[in-house]
Amino acid sequence: MSSSNLSSIIILFTTFGLLQTCFGADPLFHFCSNSGNFTAHSPYELNLKSVISLLNYKTPPTGFGKASVGTGQSQTAYGLSLCRGDVSASDCKTCVSEASSEIRKLCPYNKGAIIWYDNCLYKYLDSDFFGQIDETNRFYMWNLQNVSDPTTFNYRTKEFLSRLAKAASGNPKMFATGEIKLGISETLYGLTQCTRDLSSIDCKKCLEDAIGELPNCCDGKEGGRVVGGSCNFRYEIYPFVKH
Numbered sequence: 001m002s003s004s005n006l007s008s009i010i011i012l013f014t015t016f017g018l019l020q021t022c023f024g025a026d027p028l029f030h031f032c033s034n035s036g037n038f039t040a041h042s043p044y045e046l047n048l049k050s051v052i053s054l055l056n057y058k059t060p061p062t063g064f065g066k067a068s069v070g071t072g073q074s075q076t077a078y079g080l081s082l083c084r085g086d087v088s089a090s091d092c093k094t095c096v097s098e099a100s101s102e103i104r105k106l107c108p109y110n111k112g113a114i115i116w117y118d119n120c121l122y123k124y125l126d127s128d129f130f131g132q133i134d135e136t137n138r139f140y141m142w143n144l145q146n147v148s149d150p151t152t153f154n155y156r157t158k159e160f161l162s163r164l165a166k167a168a169s170g171n172p173k174m175f176a177t178g179e180i181k182l183g184i185s186e187t188l189y190g191l192t193q194c195t196r197d198l199s200s201i202d203c204k205k206c207l208e209d210a211i212g213e214l215p216n217c218c219d220g221k222e223g224g225r226v227v228g229g230s231c232n233f234r235y236e237i238y239p240f241v242k243h
């Protein structure tokens with residue numbers, strides 16, 4: 001498979017990282033694939049619907065689910081969903097179910113699509129993408145505020161995230177969070193996560209590639225995220241991880 005079937009545009013946009021509504025969250029971003037369309041009531045649509053209902057109940061208990069349904073090339077639907085490692089099973093359930101209905105509205109007849117929320121990632125495609133790093137679907141977010149000493153800050157952030165990348169790749173949940181003191185009053189908070197279809201080695205590789213995007217994404221910024229189809233990281237100077 002290739003996630004190269006999905007859109008390859010890298011989109012940049014900005015955030016203050018403060019927006020969280022009480023009544024469900026808006027998607028952060030999505031791509032509809034250009035791998036082809038299906039028609040209403042086709043075998044592919046039926047298989048996709050089965051994948052979606054499997055993911056809806058497989059994902060919440062562990063925060064990760066994958067499923068494939070169908071036989072034959074281009075008739076089989078493959079899907080996965082991943083909740084952020086610190087969200088509860090019930091928030092995970094809400095996110096996955098919202099993601100699956102939203103993505104069907106945004107990409108109604110595309111055989112593949114991917115959508116991200118703060119709390120979850122949801123992806124499906126008509127070819128087997130499991131266990132492969134998605135090098136195509138990626139976007140950045142950053143805080144508009146600049147730090148006062150970018151050189152030191154960038155260095156410490158990169159080092160910190162690399163440590164969290166190693167921690168996530170060695171964790172069965174492929175998720176890590178942490179914090180470091182930057183000065184007397186400043187603390188840097190971070191999060192790294194991979195989809196659990198990846199091997200530990202590929203999780204680390206995926207995160208290291210994402211961390212390599214820091215200069216393009218978040219140079220001297222107080223917060224940032226590089227978010228992909230197989231892994232993502234986030235750092236902020238305020239706590240954002242749920243306990």
Ligand SMILES: *[C@@H]1O[C@H](CO)[C@@H](O)[C@H](O)[C@H]1NC(C)=O
Pocket residue numbers: 034035036037109
């Ligand atoms: C899929 O549908 C879209 C919009 O309906 C159309 O623009 C596009 O050309 C179609 N793609 C293929 C591969 O048929």
Ligand SMILES: *[C@@H]1O[C@H](CO)[C@@H](O)[C@H](O)[C@H]1NC(C)=O
Pocket residue numbers: 144145146
């Ligand atoms: C941050 O720095 C950039 C580049 O120097 C500048 O354009 C921008 O206005 C600064 N942002 C704030 C919020 O001061």
